[in-house]
Amino acid sequence: MVAFLFAQPGEQDTTGMKKKTPDFKHWDVSTHYGPADTVEFTLTEGTWMNLDVSPDGKEIVFDLLGDIYVIPIEGGEARALTSGLAFDAQPRYSPDGSKISFTSDRGGGDNIWIMNRDGSEPRAVTNEDFRLLNNAVWTPDGQYLIARKHFTSRRSLGAGEMWMYHISGGKGLRLTKRKNDQQDAGEPWVSPDGRYLYFSEDMSGGSTFQYNKDPNKQIYVIRRLDLQTGKLTNYITGAGGAVRPQVSPDGQYLAFVRRIRNKSVLYLHKFETGEQWPIWDQLNKDQQETWAIFGVYPNYNWMPNSREIVIWAKGHIWRVNIHSREAKQIPFVVHARHAIARALRYKQPHVADDYFTARMLRHVVTSPDGQWLVFNAVGHLWKMKLPDGKPVRLTNDSQHFEFEPSFSPDGKWVVYTTWNDTALGAIYKVRLRGGKPQKLTERKGYYYSPRFSPDGLMVVYRRGQGNAILGFAYGVEPGIYWVAADGGQGNLIIEEGRDPYFNKAGDRIYFFTYEGEKKALKSCDLDGHDVRTHFTSQYATQIVVSPDEQWVAFQELFNVYITPYPHTGQPIELSSQSKAIPVKRVSRDAGNYIHWSG
Incomplete structure (x- = not known):
């Protein structure tokens, strides 16, 4: 049952939260900024509620809608322990x-x-600002917390590791190491004697996450880490998987959740004999097929007598007897009060206006002499005399969109890519002073990142294979190519990589690619041979060497950094946190489309 009471229009939030002018450098999650309305409602059921039972068995603490409440073990009116925007x-x-x-x-x-x-x-x-944490549990001595720490790489949802923190703080100690950055682990629990750490982990095989795998085979298993010897074992495995381990206070049983056909079922494992059996099949569906960062099933716990389990399911809190398998509902009533910020409203400009200010500039490049700027805006290329000239169209082409400009070494020409839904993509060049564009490529296709050679006689580019939006026709033979600066047949250099550009001498091509689980900047000769790895990075999305090959710029997590380029003959790891060589952040809020002047 849910009852709502909305505040009258114009009524400001009165939940006691601070209200002040935003300080964008020191944003406070708990502070109330701007106009908001208050909504009050009463709840007797909830969704995906994590709970715990007090050691004396007298109370249940649980979360609901981002706040934490407590009720007597018999149920009743809930008392808020936390409230507000956090x-x-x-x-x-x-x-x-x-x-x-x-x-x-x-x-x-x-x-x-x-x-x-x-x-x-x-x-x-803990005080993490990137590798965030959840699902903390206490060690039996009450001096440490073990929590799931979150790691991401190419895919945003990432994977977890178990980390231990002293209750007084510190950076923590890693207890388990993720096997890759896409298959998750979490839901830690410590045995009553403090010797073993139990947790669940996706052990379905491979190195990548896939949605909608079959949980009736096996996705998750419960693993056990011996905190004395460091030995790690797959402890509970088998069809239907095993998640959310919870050891009984007397140390005789381990409760867990397993999928049986289309049901998630509460199971018991007896340590002494290894027997396993179901005790209650009325749980909500677990999240084994999804990416369950906060756990595959909500937290639950045993009663101190080790004969009953208190767990959330179907919107309610239940007390399940492991012997009789009888489940009794523990009723609760929550009187919730939340502030709802009003949506931002902006007066939109007339979409039919003949002129408007373009605020999104892409692919910005400067001429070698630093006198001109060329960039993409609203689908076309524009040139502007620096420092404060008026932008004008680079071409008069009305048949194609224009992207990714790059200057010739003498600054007289600009090479770029085009797109037309019928003609598809091509590479053109045009004089900076204007004139008719000259087409360089002969085949239809998908073209990216054209760059002149240092002597201006060649252009290197990437030919793509297409995608689900642009289509796949004419996407055969993808790879990095070169073509004569006056046009002609493309010549394949290498099949892998993107963002190609020439080295200082003009006899090698740098390109961005992958090396195992990491990104890498590599180079090869013009025949695609003698491939060398210059830089690797866990998080970089673009790596660009300066024209004199003394510096390198890279983008990491939407910011741009520069660092010296030491020529060691070995791959160098790039990171914004690197201590081996100086690293300087050059973007203020974010940065993209890296380009070196000169």
Whole structure:
């Protein structure tokens, strides 16, 4: 049951949150910025609720809509322990019951926090601003928390590792190492004697995540790490997988969730004999087929008597007897109050206006003498005399879109790519002073990143294979090519890579590609031979060597950095956090389309 009470229009939030003018350099998640309205409602059920039972068995703490509440073990009116704009979740009682750990973004990103049992004196244990954390559990001595730490690479959702943190803080210690950046691990739990760490991990094979795998075969398994010897074993495996491990207080049983056909079922594993059996099949569907960063099933826990389990399912909290398999509902009532920020509204310009200001410039390049700027805006190329000339069209072409300009070494020509839905793509060049564009490529196709050689006699480019938006016709024989600067037949250099450009001497081609799980800047000769790796990076999305080959610029997580280019004959790891060579961030908020002047 859900009852709503909305504030009257114009009523400001009154939940006690701070309200002030935004400070964009020190944004406070918990601060109330701008106009908002208050909404109040009463809940007797909830979705995907993480819960825990107090060590004395008297209370249940749970999360709901980003706030944390507590109720008596018998159920009843819920009392809020946290409230406000911050998203708080996954509460866990300390072994002595005096503290509660929880996941919160109140510091700007998901970190592990601790508060007193009554909700007072919240403080952060971790302070990550990128590798965020969740699903913390206590060690039996109450001195440490073990949480899932999140890692990303080419795909945003990433994978997890188990990290241990002292309750007083620190950078933490890694306990498990992810096997790749796409198959997840999480849901840690520590045995009552403190010796073993249990957690679930996607062990379905391969090195990439895939949606909608068959959970009735096996996706997740429960793994066990011996905290004395470091030995890691696949502890509970088999059809239907195994997730969300929870050891009973007496150490006799391990509860977990397994998929049986189309149902998620609460199971028991008996340590002494290895027997396993289902005890309750009325759970909500687990998330084994998806990317479950916060857990494949919500947190639950045992009663202190080791005979009952308290768990969320079907919108309610249940108390399940493991012997009789009887489930009793624990009722709760939550009186929730939230501030709803009003949507930003801007007066839109007339879409039919003849002129407007273009605010998105792409593929910006400067002439070798630094006197001219050429860039893409609203589908065409524009040139502008520096420092404050008026932008004018580079060509009069009305039949094609124009992209990716690049100057010839003498600054007299601009080479670029075009697109037309019928003619498809091509590479053209045109004089900077104007004139009729000259087509360089002979075949229809998908063309990218044309660049002149240092002597101006050749142009290197990438020929693509097409995609689901542009189509795949005429996408045969993709790769990096060169063509004479006056046009003609393309000559294949190498089949891999993108963003090609010549080296200083003009006898090799740099290109961006992959090396294992990492990105790499490599080069080869004009026949595609003698491939060398110059730089590798975990997160770079573009790497560009300066024309004099003394510097390198790279983009990492939407910002641009420069660093010296030491010629060592061996691959150099690029990172914004590198300590081996100086690294300087040159973008303020973000940066794209790296181009060296000169």
